Amino acid sequence: MYDKGILSEKVANIIKEMIINKKLKPGDKLANEIELTSELNVSRSTVREAIKILVSTNVVEVRRGKGTFVSSKPGLSKDPLGxxxxxxxxxxxxxxxxxxxxxxxxxxxxxxxxxxxxxxxxxxxxxxxxxxxxxxxxxxxxxxxxxxxxxxxxxxxxxxxxxxxxxxxxxxxxxxxxxxxxxxxxxxxxxxxxxxxxxxxxxxxxxxxxxxxxxxxxxxxxxx
Structure with missing residues:
Protein backbone atom coordinates (compact mmCIF):
# COMPACT_ATOMS: atom_id res chain seq x y z
CA MET A 1 0.00 0.00 0.00
CA TYR A 2 1.29 3.45 -0.93
CA ASP A 3 1.91 6.16 1.62
CA LYS A 4 -0.59 8.96 0.89
CA GLY A 5 2.17 11.43 -0.02
CA ILE A 6 3.89 8.96 -2.32
CA LEU A 7 0.57 8.08 -3.99
CA SER A 8 -0.18 11.77 -4.60
CA GLU A 9 3.26 12.20 -6.19
CA LYS A 10 2.64 9.16 -8.39
CA VAL A 11 -0.77 10.45 -9.48
CA ALA A 12 0.74 13.90 -10.17
CA ASN A 13 3.29 12.25 -12.48
CA ILE A 14 0.54 10.26 -14.21
CA ILE A 15 -1.49 13.43 -14.82
CA LYS A 16 1.64 15.13 -16.16
CA GLU A 17 2.14 12.21 -18.57
CA MET A 18 -1.50 12.50 -19.62
CA ILE A 19 -0.93 16.17 -20.47
CA ILE A 20 2.10 15.23 -22.57
CA ASN A 21 0.54 12.18 -24.26
CA LYS A 22 -2.66 14.04 -25.13
CA LYS A 23 -0.50 16.92 -26.38
CA LEU A 24 -2.44 19.44 -24.32
CA LYS A 25 -1.31 23.01 -24.89
CA PRO A 26 -1.07 25.94 -22.43
CA GLY A 27 -4.61 27.02 -21.62
CA ASP A 28 -6.18 23.62 -22.39
CA LYS A 29 -8.56 22.30 -19.74
CA LEU A 30 -7.95 19.05 -17.87
CA ALA A 31 -10.62 16.50 -17.02
CA ASN A 32 -12.52 17.45 -13.87
CA GLU A 33 -11.86 15.98 -10.42
CA ILE A 34 -14.61 13.32 -10.66
CA GLU A 35 -13.41 12.16 -14.10
CA LEU A 36 -9.79 11.94 -12.92
CA THR A 37 -10.87 10.02 -9.81
CA SER A 38 -12.67 7.48 -11.97
CA GLU A 39 -9.97 7.24 -14.65
CA LEU A 40 -7.08 6.86 -12.19
CA ASN A 41 -9.02 4.75 -9.68
CA VAL A 42 -7.96 6.82 -6.68
CA SER A 43 -9.78 8.93 -4.11
CA ARG A 44 -10.80 12.54 -4.71
CA SER A 45 -8.47 13.65 -1.90
CA THR A 46 -5.54 12.01 -3.70
CA VAL A 47 -6.46 13.80 -6.94
CA ARG A 48 -6.70 17.11 -5.05
CA GLU A 49 -3.24 16.59 -3.52
CA ALA A 50 -1.81 15.64 -6.91
CA ILE A 51 -3.26 18.79 -8.46
CA LYS A 52 -1.73 20.86 -5.63
CA ILE A 53 1.66 19.33 -6.46
CA LEU A 54 1.24 20.23 -10.13
CA VAL A 55 0.13 23.76 -9.22
CA SER A 56 3.22 24.20 -6.99
CA THR A 57 5.49 23.27 -9.92
CA ASN A 58 3.43 25.45 -12.30
CA VAL A 59 2.40 22.57 -14.55
CA VAL A 60 -1.27 23.44 -14.11
CA GLU A 61 -3.29 26.34 -12.72
CA VAL A 62 -6.70 26.21 -11.04
CA ARG A 63 -9.25 28.83 -12.06
CA ARG A 64 -11.97 29.05 -9.45
CA GLY A 65 -15.35 28.03 -10.82
CA LYS A 66 -13.85 27.07 -14.19
CA GLY A 67 -11.55 24.11 -13.64
CA THR A 68 -7.91 23.10 -13.98
CA PHE A 69 -5.86 24.22 -16.99
CA VAL A 70 -2.37 23.66 -18.37
CA SER A 71 -0.23 26.62 -17.27
CA SER A 72 0.75 29.30 -19.76
CA LYS A 73 4.41 28.53 -18.97
CA PRO A 74 4.39 24.88 -17.81
CA GLY A 75 7.12 24.12 -15.29
CA LEU A 76 8.30 27.72 -15.02
CA SER A 77 8.00 29.01 -11.49
CA LYS A 78 8.15 32.69 -10.63
CA ASP A 79 11.73 32.52 -9.37
CA PRO A 80 13.18 29.19 -10.62
CA LEU A 81 16.77 30.28 -10.02
CA GLY A 82 16.19 31.41 -6.45
Missing part, protein backbone atom coordinates in the same frame (compact mmCIF):
# COMPACT_ATOMS: atom_id res chain seq x y z
CA UNK A 83 17.33 34.92 -7.32
CA UNK A 84 15.41 36.43 -4.41
CA UNK A 85 17.90 34.72 -2.07
CA UNK A 86 21.00 35.93 -3.91
CA UNK A 87 23.31 38.79 -3.03
CA UNK A 88 21.61 41.82 -4.58
CA UNK A 89 24.90 43.72 -4.68
CA UNK A 90 26.32 41.48 -7.41
CA UNK A 91 23.05 40.28 -8.94
CA UNK A 92 23.01 42.51 -12.01
CA UNK A 93 26.67 41.88 -12.78
CA UNK A 94 26.10 38.12 -12.48
CA UNK A 95 23.04 38.47 -14.69
CA UNK A 96 24.90 40.20 -17.48
CA UNK A 97 27.81 37.77 -17.16
CA UNK A 98 25.40 34.86 -17.62
CA UNK A 99 23.67 36.52 -20.53
CA UNK A 100 27.01 37.22 -22.23
CA UNK A 101 27.74 33.50 -22.17
CA UNK A 102 24.33 32.48 -23.51
CA UNK A 103 22.64 35.15 -25.63
CA UNK A 104 25.18 35.90 -28.39
CA UNK A 105 24.99 32.25 -29.46
CA UNK A 106 21.20 32.33 -29.32
CA UNK A 107 21.18 35.47 -31.44
CA UNK A 108 23.47 33.83 -34.01
CA UNK A 109 21.05 30.90 -34.32
CA UNK A 110 18.10 33.28 -34.62
CA UNK A 111 19.76 35.00 -37.57
CA UNK A 112 19.90 31.66 -39.38
CA UNK A 113 16.54 30.24 -38.35
CA UNK A 114 14.13 33.14 -37.80
CA UNK A 115 10.89 32.80 -39.75
CA UNK A 116 9.00 35.66 -41.37
CA UNK A 117 6.59 35.54 -38.42
CA UNK A 118 9.52 35.83 -35.97
CA UNK A 119 10.84 38.86 -37.85
CA UNK A 120 7.43 40.53 -37.77
CA UNK A 121 7.23 39.90 -34.01
CA UNK A 122 10.73 41.31 -33.46
CA UNK A 123 9.94 44.41 -35.51
CA UNK A 124 6.74 44.97 -33.52
CA UNK A 125 8.60 44.52 -30.24
CA UNK A 126 11.34 46.94 -31.29
CA UNK A 127 8.72 49.49 -32.34
CA UNK A 128 7.13 49.20 -28.91
CA UNK A 129 10.50 49.66 -27.16
CA UNK A 130 11.10 52.76 -29.27
CA UNK A 131 7.65 54.13 -28.47
CA UNK A 132 8.11 53.58 -24.72
CA UNK A 133 11.60 55.11 -24.63
CA UNK A 134 10.51 58.19 -26.59
CA UNK A 135 7.60 58.56 -24.15
CA UNK A 136 9.95 58.18 -21.16
CA UNK A 137 8.13 55.02 -20.06
CA UNK A 138 9.63 51.92 -18.44
CA UNK A 139 10.50 49.60 -21.33
CA UNK A 140 11.67 46.66 -19.19
CA UNK A 141 8.87 44.22 -20.03
CA UNK A 142 9.05 44.99 -23.75
CA UNK A 143 12.83 44.64 -23.64
CA UNK A 144 12.50 41.20 -22.05
CA UNK A 145 9.91 40.29 -24.69
CA UNK A 146 12.32 41.32 -27.47
CA UNK A 147 15.02 39.00 -26.12
CA UNK A 148 12.52 36.18 -25.59
CA UNK A 149 11.39 36.46 -29.23
CA UNK A 150 15.03 36.08 -30.26
CA UNK A 151 15.19 32.89 -28.18
CA UNK A 152 12.00 31.68 -29.85
CA UNK A 153 13.53 32.48 -33.25
CA UNK A 154 16.34 29.99 -32.57
CA UNK A 155 13.70 27.26 -33.18
CA UNK A 156 15.33 25.29 -30.37
CA UNK A 157 12.75 24.32 -27.69
CA UNK A 158 15.41 24.04 -24.96
CA UNK A 159 16.84 27.49 -25.68
CA UNK A 160 13.31 28.82 -25.99
CA UNK A 161 12.82 27.77 -22.35
CA UNK A 162 16.23 28.75 -20.94
CA UNK A 163 16.17 32.48 -21.68
CA UNK A 164 12.64 33.13 -20.38
CA UNK A 165 13.61 31.27 -17.19
CA UNK A 166 16.59 33.58 -16.71
CA UNK A 167 14.50 36.65 -17.50
CA UNK A 168 11.66 35.53 -15.22
CA UNK A 169 14.05 34.83 -12.39
CA UNK A 170 15.81 38.17 -12.58
CA UNK A 171 13.01 40.49 -13.73
CA UNK A 172 13.10 42.52 -10.53
CA UNK A 173 16.86 42.97 -10.71
CA UNK A 174 16.67 43.63 -14.44
CA UNK A 175 14.20 46.40 -13.75
CA UNK A 176 16.85 48.18 -11.68
CA UNK A 177 18.84 48.89 -14.86
CA UNK A 178 16.35 51.62 -15.76
CA UNK A 179 18.16 53.84 -13.23
CA UNK A 180 21.51 53.40 -14.96
CA UNK A 181 22.56 56.42 -16.99
CA UNK A 182 22.15 54.67 -20.34
CA UNK A 183 20.61 56.97 -22.93
CA UNK A 184 17.49 55.91 -24.79
CA UNK A 185 19.36 56.51 -28.04
CA UNK A 186 21.97 53.92 -27.05
CA UNK A 187 19.31 51.34 -26.13
CA UNK A 188 17.60 51.84 -29.49
CA UNK A 189 20.92 51.75 -31.36
CA UNK A 190 21.86 48.34 -29.94
CA UNK A 191 18.42 46.81 -30.44
CA UNK A 192 18.18 48.17 -33.98
CA UNK A 193 21.59 46.66 -34.89
CA UNK A 194 20.54 43.29 -33.46
CA UNK A 195 17.26 43.38 -35.39
CA UNK A 196 18.99 44.33 -38.66
CA UNK A 197 21.58 41.54 -38.30
CA UNK A 198 18.85 38.94 -37.73
CA UNK A 199 16.84 40.25 -40.70
CA UNK A 200 19.96 39.98 -42.89
CA UNK A 201 20.50 36.39 -41.73
CA UNK A 202 24.08 37.27 -40.72
CA UNK A 203 24.79 35.01 -37.74
CA UNK A 204 28.26 36.36 -36.91
CA UNK A 205 27.08 39.96 -37.09
CA UNK A 206 24.09 39.07 -34.90
CA UNK A 207 26.45 37.42 -32.39
CA UNK A 208 28.67 40.54 -32.34
CA UNK A 209 25.76 42.97 -32.00
CA UNK A 210 24.31 41.05 -29.06
CA UNK A 211 27.75 40.82 -27.43
CA UNK A 212 28.27 44.58 -27.85
CA UNK A 213 24.83 45.26 -26.39
CA UNK A 214 25.36 43.12 -23.30
CA UNK A 215 28.93 44.29 -22.72
CA UNK A 216 27.74 47.87 -22.78
CA UNK A 217 25.04 47.09 -20.22
CA UNK A 218 27.53 45.28 -18.01
CA UNK A 219 29.97 48.22 -18.16
CA UNK A 220 27.20 50.57 -17.04
CA UNK A 221 26.57 48.37 -14.00
CA UNK A 222 30.24 48.03 -13.06
CA UNK A 223 30.78 51.79 -13.37
CA UNK A 224 27.53 52.71 -11.64
Missing amino acids: VCFMDKKNLLKDLYESRLIIEPGICALAAIRATEENIVQLEASFAEIEKEILSNKDHTETDIQFHNIIAKSSQNPIINRILPIINEGISEGYRETKDISESGDTVLYHHRKILEAIKKGDSELARKCMTDHLRYGMEQIINK
Whole structure:
Protein backbone atom coordinates (compact mmCIF):
# COMPACT_ATOMS: atom_id res chain seq x y z
CA MET A 1 0.00 0.00 0.00
CA TYR A 2 1.29 3.45 -0.93
CA ASP A 3 1.91 6.16 1.62
CA LYS A 4 -0.59 8.96 0.89
CA GLY A 5 2.17 11.43 -0.02
CA ILE A 6 3.89 8.96 -2.32
CA LEU A 7 0.57 8.08 -3.99
CA SER A 8 -0.18 11.77 -4.60
CA GLU A 9 3.26 12.20 -6.19
CA LYS A 10 2.64 9.16 -8.39
CA VAL A 11 -0.77 10.45 -9.48
CA ALA A 12 0.74 13.90 -10.17
CA ASN A 13 3.29 12.25 -12.48
CA ILE A 14 0.54 10.26 -14.21
CA ILE A 15 -1.49 13.43 -14.82
CA LYS A 16 1.64 15.13 -16.16
CA GLU A 17 2.14 12.21 -18.57
CA MET A 18 -1.50 12.50 -19.62
CA ILE A 19 -0.93 16.17 -20.47
CA ILE A 20 2.10 15.23 -22.57
CA ASN A 21 0.54 12.18 -24.26
CA LYS A 22 -2.66 14.04 -25.13
CA LYS A 23 -0.50 16.92 -26.38
CA LEU A 24 -2.44 19.44 -24.32
CA LYS A 25 -1.31 23.01 -24.89
CA PRO A 26 -1.07 25.94 -22.43
CA GLY A 27 -4.61 27.02 -21.62
CA ASP A 28 -6.18 23.62 -22.39
CA LYS A 29 -8.56 22.30 -19.74
CA LEU A 30 -7.95 19.05 -17.87
CA ALA A 31 -10.62 16.50 -17.02
CA ASN A 32 -12.52 17.45 -13.87
CA GLU A 33 -11.86 15.98 -10.42
CA ILE A 34 -14.61 13.32 -10.66
CA GLU A 35 -13.41 12.16 -14.10
CA LEU A 36 -9.79 11.94 -12.92
CA THR A 37 -10.87 10.02 -9.81
CA SER A 38 -12.67 7.48 -11.97
CA GLU A 39 -9.97 7.24 -14.65
CA LEU A 40 -7.08 6.86 -12.19
CA ASN A 41 -9.02 4.75 -9.68
CA VAL A 42 -7.96 6.82 -6.68
CA SER A 43 -9.78 8.93 -4.11
CA ARG A 44 -10.80 12.54 -4.71
CA SER A 45 -8.47 13.65 -1.90
CA THR A 46 -5.54 12.01 -3.70
CA VAL A 47 -6.46 13.80 -6.94
CA ARG A 48 -6.70 17.11 -5.05
CA GLU A 49 -3.24 16.59 -3.52
CA ALA A 50 -1.81 15.64 -6.91
CA ILE A 51 -3.26 18.79 -8.46
CA LYS A 52 -1.73 20.86 -5.63
CA ILE A 53 1.66 19.33 -6.46
CA LEU A 54 1.24 20.23 -10.13
CA VAL A 55 0.13 23.76 -9.22
CA SER A 56 3.22 24.20 -6.99
CA THR A 57 5.49 23.27 -9.92
CA ASN A 58 3.43 25.45 -12.30
CA VAL A 59 2.40 22.57 -14.55
CA VAL A 60 -1.27 23.44 -14.11
CA GLU A 61 -3.29 26.34 -12.72
CA VAL A 62 -6.70 26.21 -11.04
CA ARG A 63 -9.25 28.83 -12.06
CA ARG A 64 -11.97 29.05 -9.45
CA GLY A 65 -15.35 28.03 -10.82
CA LYS A 66 -13.85 27.07 -14.19
CA GLY A 67 -11.55 24.11 -13.64
CA THR A 68 -7.91 23.10 -13.98
CA PHE A 69 -5.86 24.22 -16.99
CA VAL A 70 -2.37 23.66 -18.37
CA SER A 71 -0.23 26.62 -17.27
CA SER A 72 0.75 29.30 -19.76
CA LYS A 73 4.41 28.53 -18.97
CA PRO A 74 4.39 24.88 -17.81
CA GLY A 75 7.12 24.12 -15.29
CA LEU A 76 8.30 27.72 -15.02
CA SER A 77 8.00 29.01 -11.49
CA LYS A 78 8.15 32.69 -10.63
CA ASP A 79 11.73 32.52 -9.37
CA PRO A 80 13.18 29.19 -10.62
CA LEU A 81 16.77 30.28 -10.02
CA GLY A 82 16.19 31.41 -6.45
CA VAL A 83 17.33 34.92 -7.32
CA CYS A 84 15.41 36.43 -4.41
CA PHE A 85 17.90 34.72 -2.07
CA MET A 86 21.00 35.93 -3.91
CA ASP A 87 23.31 38.79 -3.03
CA LYS A 88 21.61 41.82 -4.58
CA LYS A 89 24.90 43.72 -4.68
CA ASN A 90 26.32 41.48 -7.41
CA LEU A 91 23.05 40.28 -8.94
CA LEU A 92 23.01 42.51 -12.01
CA LYS A 93 26.67 41.88 -12.78
CA ASP A 94 26.10 38.12 -12.48
CA LEU A 95 23.04 38.47 -14.69
CA TYR A 96 24.90 40.20 -17.48
CA GLU A 97 27.81 37.77 -17.16
CA SER A 98 25.40 34.86 -17.62
CA ARG A 99 23.67 36.52 -20.53
CA LEU A 100 27.01 37.22 -22.23
CA ILE A 101 27.74 33.50 -22.17
CA ILE A 102 24.33 32.48 -23.51
CA GLU A 103 22.64 35.15 -25.63
CA PRO A 104 25.18 35.90 -28.39
CA GLY A 105 24.99 32.25 -29.46
CA ILE A 106 21.20 32.33 -29.32
CA CYS A 107 21.18 35.47 -31.44
CA ALA A 108 23.47 33.83 -34.01
CA LEU A 109 21.05 30.90 -34.32
CA ALA A 110 18.10 33.28 -34.62
CA ALA A 111 19.76 35.00 -37.57
CA ILE A 112 19.90 31.66 -39.38
CA ARG A 113 16.54 30.24 -38.35
CA ALA A 114 14.13 33.14 -37.80
CA THR A 115 10.89 32.80 -39.75
CA GLU A 116 9.00 35.66 -41.37
CA GLU A 117 6.59 35.54 -38.42
CA ASN A 118 9.52 35.83 -35.97
CA ILE A 119 10.84 38.86 -37.85
CA VAL A 120 7.43 40.53 -37.77
CA GLN A 121 7.23 39.90 -34.01
CA LEU A 122 10.73 41.31 -33.46
CA GLU A 123 9.94 44.41 -35.51
CA ALA A 124 6.74 44.97 -33.52
CA SER A 125 8.60 44.52 -30.24
CA PHE A 126 11.34 46.94 -31.29
CA ALA A 127 8.72 49.49 -32.34
CA GLU A 128 7.13 49.20 -28.91
CA ILE A 129 10.50 49.66 -27.16
CA GLU A 130 11.10 52.76 -29.27
CA LYS A 131 7.65 54.13 -28.47
CA GLU A 132 8.11 53.58 -24.72
CA ILE A 133 11.60 55.11 -24.63
CA LEU A 134 10.51 58.19 -26.59
CA SER A 135 7.60 58.56 -24.15
CA ASN A 136 9.95 58.18 -21.16
CA LYS A 137 8.13 55.02 -20.06
CA ASP A 138 9.63 51.92 -18.44
CA HIS A 139 10.50 49.60 -21.33
CA THR A 140 11.67 46.66 -19.19
CA GLU A 141 8.87 44.22 -20.03
CA THR A 142 9.05 44.99 -23.75
CA ASP A 143 12.83 44.64 -23.64
CA ILE A 144 12.50 41.20 -22.05
CA GLN A 145 9.91 40.29 -24.69
CA PHE A 146 12.32 41.32 -27.47
CA HIS A 147 15.02 39.00 -26.12
CA ASN A 148 12.52 36.18 -25.59
CA ILE A 149 11.39 36.46 -29.23
CA ILE A 150 15.03 36.08 -30.26
CA ALA A 151 15.19 32.89 -28.18
CA LYS A 152 12.00 31.68 -29.85
CA SER A 153 13.53 32.48 -33.25
CA SER A 154 16.34 29.99 -32.57
CA GLN A 155 13.70 27.26 -33.18
CA ASN A 156 15.33 25.29 -30.37
CA PRO A 157 12.75 24.32 -27.69
CA ILE A 158 15.41 24.04 -24.96
CA ILE A 159 16.84 27.49 -25.68
CA ASN A 160 13.31 28.82 -25.99
CA ARG A 161 12.82 27.77 -22.35
CA ILE A 162 16.23 28.75 -20.94
CA LEU A 163 16.17 32.48 -21.68
CA PRO A 164 12.64 33.13 -20.38
CA ILE A 165 13.61 31.27 -17.19
CA ILE A 166 16.59 33.58 -16.71
CA ASN A 167 14.50 36.65 -17.50
CA GLU A 168 11.66 35.53 -15.22
CA GLY A 169 14.05 34.83 -12.39
CA ILE A 170 15.81 38.17 -12.58
CA SER A 171 13.01 40.49 -13.73
CA GLU A 172 13.10 42.52 -10.53
CA GLY A 173 16.86 42.97 -10.71
CA TYR A 174 16.67 43.63 -14.44
CA ARG A 175 14.20 46.40 -13.75
CA GLU A 176 16.85 48.18 -11.68
CA THR A 177 18.84 48.89 -14.86
CA LYS A 178 16.35 51.62 -15.76
CA ASP A 179 18.16 53.84 -13.23
CA ILE A 180 21.51 53.40 -14.96
CA SER A 181 22.56 56.42 -16.99
CA GLU A 182 22.15 54.67 -20.34
CA SER A 183 20.61 56.97 -22.93
CA GLY A 184 17.49 55.91 -24.79
CA ASP A 185 19.36 56.51 -28.04
CA THR A 186 21.97 53.92 -27.05
CA VAL A 187 19.31 51.34 -26.13
CA LEU A 188 17.60 51.84 -29.49
CA TYR A 189 20.92 51.75 -31.36
CA HIS A 190 21.86 48.34 -29.94
CA HIS A 191 18.42 46.81 -30.44
CA ARG A 192 18.18 48.17 -33.98
CA LYS A 193 21.59 46.66 -34.89
CA ILE A 194 20.54 43.29 -33.46
CA LEU A 195 17.26 43.38 -35.39
CA GLU A 196 18.99 44.33 -38.66
CA ALA A 197 21.58 41.54 -38.30
CA ILE A 198 18.85 38.94 -37.73
CA LYS A 199 16.84 40.25 -40.70
CA LYS A 200 19.96 39.98 -42.89
CA GLY A 201 20.50 36.39 -41.73
CA ASP A 202 24.08 37.27 -40.72
CA SER A 203 24.79 35.01 -37.74
CA GLU A 204 28.26 36.36 -36.91
CA LEU A 205 27.08 39.96 -37.09
CA ALA A 206 24.09 39.07 -34.90
CA ARG A 207 26.45 37.42 -32.39
CA LYS A 208 28.67 40.54 -32.34
CA CYS A 209 25.76 42.97 -32.00
CA MET A 210 24.31 41.05 -29.06
CA THR A 211 27.75 40.82 -27.43
CA ASP A 212 28.27 44.58 -27.85
CA HIS A 213 24.83 45.26 -26.39
CA LEU A 214 25.36 43.12 -23.30
CA ARG A 215 28.93 44.29 -22.72
CA TYR A 216 27.74 47.87 -22.78
CA GLY A 217 25.04 47.09 -20.22
CA MET A 218 27.53 45.28 -18.01
CA GLU A 219 29.97 48.22 -18.16
CA GLN A 220 27.20 50.57 -17.04
CA ILE A 221 26.57 48.37 -14.00
CA ILE A 222 30.24 48.03 -13.06
CA ASN A 223 30.78 51.79 -13.37
CA LYS A 224 27.53 52.71 -11.64
